[in-house]
Amino acid sequence: xxxxxxxxxxxxxxxxxxxxxxxxxxxxxxxxxxxxxxxxxxxxxxxxxxxxxxxxxxxxxxxxxxxxxxxxxxxxxxxxxxxxxxxxxxxxxxxxxxxxxxxxxxxxxxxxxxxxxxxxxxxxxxxxxxxxxxxxxxxxxxxxxxxxxxx
Numbered sequence: 106x107x108x109x110x111x112x113x114x115x116x117x118x119x120x121x122x123x124x125x126x127x128x129x130x131x132x133x134x135x136x137x138x139x140x141x142x143x144x145x146x147x148x149x150x151x152x153x154x155x156x157x158x159x160x161x162x163x164x165x166x167x168x169x170x171x172x173x174x175x176x177x178x179x180x181x182x183x184x185x186x187x188x189x190x191x192x193x194x195x196x197x198x199x200x201x202x203x204x205x206x207x208x209x210x211x212x213x214x215x216x217x218x219x220x221x222x223x224x225x226x227x228x229x230x231x232x233x234x235x236x237x238x239x240x241x242x243x244x245x246x247x248x249x250x251x252x253x254x255x256x
């Protein structure tokens with residue numbers, strides 16, 4: 106009975122980062138100028154928002170955000186995943202309480218990870234106007250070549 110109690114406690118306390126930090130995070134998204142369409146890929150449901158906005162994403166998701174606005178160059182930002190100090194502490198807490206089960210849960214859910222950059226901020230660049238084809242200038246007729254014969 107005692108072993109069963111210890112195992113149950115281990116499962117309840119396991120995955121410390123999952124418990125203390127959760128498996129999702131808020132990601133703030135903004136652009137200069139504001140009002141750009143942000144297309145977020147890597148989420149379970151394809152998502153689009155107008156900047157400034159925020160999304161909730163799984164910590165384990167591979168996310169990229171493409172910014173689009175008429176008159177500006179499109180930009181894509183690939184987010185990376187890093188283990189911050191708080192995530193490492195939660196993951197390390199598994200040694201005390203959760204053991205391998207907790208470490209496994211944290212690893213699968215990505216609970217120890219944070220997306221970077223967060224917030225995602227871009228400065229959009231104006232697009233270059235397309236070069237318009239200009240009509241060629243009319244060629245001036247050449248004067249007839251002088252004949253040097255006859256000296």
